[in-house]
Amino acid sequence: MSVRSERMSEVMQVGSIKEKAEKSRTVFSGAELVIKTLEDLGVEVIFGFPGGAVLPLYDALYHSKKIRHILTRHEQGAAHAADGYARSSGKVGVCIATSGPGATNLVTGIANAYMDSVPMVAITGQVAVNAIGRDSFQEADITGITMPITKHNFLIKDVKEIVPTLKKAFYIASTGRPGPVLIDLPKDITVKEAEYNPWVDVEIPGYRLPVMSGNGTISSVAEAVMQSEKPVIYAGGGVLKSKAEKELLAFAEKLNIPVTTTLMGKSCFPENHPLSLGMLGMHGTVYANYAVSQCDLLIGIGVRFADRVTGDVSTFAENARIVHIDIDPAEIGKNVAVDFPVIGDAKEVLVRLLELTQEKKNTQWLKTIEEWKKQYPLTYKDNGKLKPQYVIEQISELTGGKAFVATEVGQHQMWAAQLYKTAVPRTFISSGGLGTMGFGLPAAIGVQVANPDAVVFDIAGDGSLQMNIQELATVVQYELPINIALINNRYLGMVRQWQEIFHGGRYSQTDLSCQPDFVKLAEAYGMEALRVEKKEEVRPALKKAIESKKPVLIDFWVEREENVFPMVPPGGSIKKMLRG
Amino acid sequence: MENKHTLSVLVENRPGVLTRVAGLFARRGYNIDSLAVGRTENPAVSRMTIVVEGDEYVIEQVTKQLEKLVEVIEVSDITKKEHVERELILIKVKAEPSVRGEIMQIVDIFRARVVDIGKDTLIIEATGDIGKINAIESSMKPFGILEVVRTGKVAMLRGPKYEIE
Ligand SMILES: Cc1ncc(C[n+]2csc(CCOP(=O)(O)OP(=O)(O)O)c2C)c(N)n1
Numbered sequence A: 001m002s003v004r005s006e007r008m009s010e011v012m013q014v015g016s017i018k019e020k021a022e023k024s025r026t027v028f029s030g031a032e033l034v035i036k037t038l039e040d041l042g043v044e045v046i047f048g049f050p051g052g053a054v055l056p057l058y059d060a061l062y063h064s065k066k067i068r069h070i071l072t073r074h075e076q077g078a079a080h081a082a083d084g085y086a087r088s089s090g091k092v093g094v095c096i097a098t099s100g101p102g103a104t105n106l107v108t109g110i111a112n113a114y115m116d117s118v119p120m121v122a123i124t125g126q127v128a129v130n131a132i133g134r135d136s137f138q139e140a141d142i143t144g145i146t147m148p149i150t151k152h153n154f155l156i157k158d159v160k161e162i163v164p165t166l167k168k169a170f171y172i173a174s175t176g177r178p179g180p181v182l183i184d185l186p187k188d189i190t191v192k193e194a195e196y197n198p199w200v201d202v203e204i205p206g207y208r209l210p211v212m213s214g215n216g217t218i219s220s221v222a223e224a225v226m227q228s229e230k231p232v233i234y235a236g237g238g239v240l241k242s243k244a245e246k247e248l249l250a251f252a253e254k255l256n257i258p259v260t261t262t263l264m265g266k267s268c269f270p271e272n273h274p275l276s277l278g279m280l281g282m283h284g285t286v287y288a289n290y291a292v293s294q295c296d297l298l299i300g301i302g303v304r305f306a307d308r309v310t311g312d313v314s315t316f317a318e319n320a321r322i323v324h325i326d327i328d329p330a331e332i333g334k335n336v337a338v339d340f341p342v343i344g345d346a347k348e349v350l351v352r353l354l355e356l357t358q359e360k361k362n363t364q365w366l367k368t369i370e371e372w373k374k375q376y377p378l379t380y381k382d383n384g385k386l387k388p389q390y391v392i393e394q395i396s397e398l399t400g401g402k403a404f405v406a407t408e409v410g411q412h413q414m415w416a417a418q419l420y421k422t423a424v425p426r427t428f429i430s431s432g433g434l435g436t437m438g439f440g441l442p443a444a445i446g447v448q449v450a451n452p453d454a455v456v457f458d459i460a461g462d463g464s465l466q467m468n469i470q471e472l473a474t475v476v477q478y479e480l481p482i483n484i485a486l487i488n489n490r491y492l493g494m495v496r497q498w499q500e501i502f503h504g505g506r507y508s509q510t511d512l513s514c515q516p517d518f519v520k521l522a523e524a525y526g527m528e529a530l531r532v533e534k535k536e537e538v539r540p541a542l543k544k545a546i547e548s549k550k551p552v553l554i555d556f557w558v559e560r561e562e563n564v565f566p567m568v569p570p571g572g573s574i575k576k577m578l579r580g
Numbered sequence B: 001m002e003n004k005h006t007l008s009v010l011v012e013n014r015p016g017v018l019t020r021v022a023g024l025f026a027r028r029g030y031n032i033d034s035l036a037v038g039r040t041e042n043p044a045v046s047r048m049t050i051v052v053e054g055d056e057y058v059i060e061q062v063t064k065q066l067e068k069l070v071e072v073i074e075v076s077d078i079t080k081k082e083h084v085e086r087e088l089i090l091i092k093v094k095a096e097p098s099v100r101g102e103i104m105q106i107v108d109i110f111r112a113r114v115v116d117i118g119k120d121t122l123i124i125e126a127t128g129d130i131g132k133i134n135a136i137e138s139s140m141k142p143f144g145i146l147e148v149v150r151t152g153k154v155a156m157l158r159g160p161k162y163e164i165e
């Protein structure tokens, strides 16, 4: 693999006179080389938090006119913000932390990005090269720690390696199956000097992008699709990463194939579309799970047959031949045996499939599904009190599904996945693989920074919000007009639900009755905030928040013991759902 | 034996590569039988010979996951290909003067060598395929084995230069 520097030469040509003077300087410090290379790579925003080992880096950043730095209040916040930035923009998210505790504070955020295949570059300070391995002050072996949760990582020991390593890191993070890459940068390397050569070619001998499956394989899939009477598309995050949503829509419409999405795939297919089945799996719709259980051909695109989707694998799609299209060969056949393995980028494969197939109706099958939709709609008991589901429905209606929605983790997340009907790709930002409480608020920060004019929501739980509550300060400082819809049940609701159903109602350590007054708390941070306790107050409050174009927290005091249904008990078959 | 596969893995010769490979095996619950590593004719590249236990599914997963490591250049399952395999063993065996003759005979039969003589011990060195190494080890057992060191298997395909697929 060799990365040429097209973008860099472009950047180098446009330069003010002052920059030309700068250019006559040929030798730069390591820290300056980092910032220059980031600029050349097109980085516009960095999320980070300073400290001793990155002082030179922050000094170089101080002079940068092209890169904006967002100071989060915790490094975990920086990592999640970079993650949200990347998911909503498709660009590489960048975060910086100092050595030791700064670096270890990034760990959850890196693991989160790894599980959800998010392109991210994390730069950590490290103690000086000759101090490594001596348990020096604020030393942590962060490359060792993050080995299992990064796509790759680097420890730079030579200032000359800075430019090529950054180029490699961005290339690795953003190509193939994306993922986080960490660069550990000892402090002494950032003050040593070297020449700047932006045209340096880099080689990564072991990194090859997967080769797309041959025509034979794709033709046989096309044949199977044409033969199938009861096909279902099961679409995941890979569709969004490959920006294949238009092709997916065209393919589904041409062949009249219903589409169910994973949590990660949510927003890759318009959810008001008649062919949409919503989400499948543990908290999926009944009709999506029935369709998968009864289909004769399951077409998985950019998915990984995760346990939250499949339930008991032995009964998953047991009547179907299975097509699995994915860019990562290691995903194919990992959890479920596959009849048609297809390696490739979702978009490229869909384009080929569109060429190789003819229009089709599947009338009988769609009729069956329509009946299931009528018989088992997503529903909840409306008793006139303030129901969490109602709040989400109203957000969905008022925004037309066109806002960005980040979520925390828990019941509110599942209600958001079920009831917020996305209309635009890459707008649903949720922690899928790792299920990280505390993700939503900092992720929403990243989303809003990447999309300054968009309406952004964080649909939050009271437990989760407290995990990165400090980021309210970041929201206020940068005047990010994020709407926090706090679904406040004064419980670790999802855990309480499991305790109710599977542990005899023993609510061990899940009662959060002792909690701050979130309205006062938000106000203390300098935000507007209001509390909503009645159903009829929901719409006006949401409208007011959206129209204010300012950061607002709405503390919705919802029915405490509401449960998320449908639900497939863990390890159970998705054919058998609890319906509440 | 049916379930053992020999993987020949080319990796970049960099610090940390071994940790990455070993960590991958531990993390995903694959069983390493043996792992031998050393540099190749190209000093920037090392070759690992890894013997893994597992069925076809496991071997396929191991191979694909190894290929995802950025510093792994190439993975090849050579179990069914024509190859030469060797392992080296050092055995420290109890050897009072009265049994030394007998031990020496066995050593000869295996075309092994005595590389050290202590007061009541001998160190024997042998190379060969795994079958031979296991055989010499078990034939020394009756005398009393004090210590064994094995290198793990190394292997090379027969014929012209190994080709990267
Ligand atoms: C960091 C972290 N710790 C623990 C969990 C386990 N967990 C999953 S959901 C949940 C409850 C979340 O409570 P809250 O944010 O109030 O959301 P609710 O379920 O009440 O809507 C917990 C503790 C987790 N997912 N992440």
Ligand SMILES: [Mg+2]
Pocket: A410, A461, A462, A463, A487, A488, A489, A490, A491, A492, A493
């Ligand atoms: Mg809660």
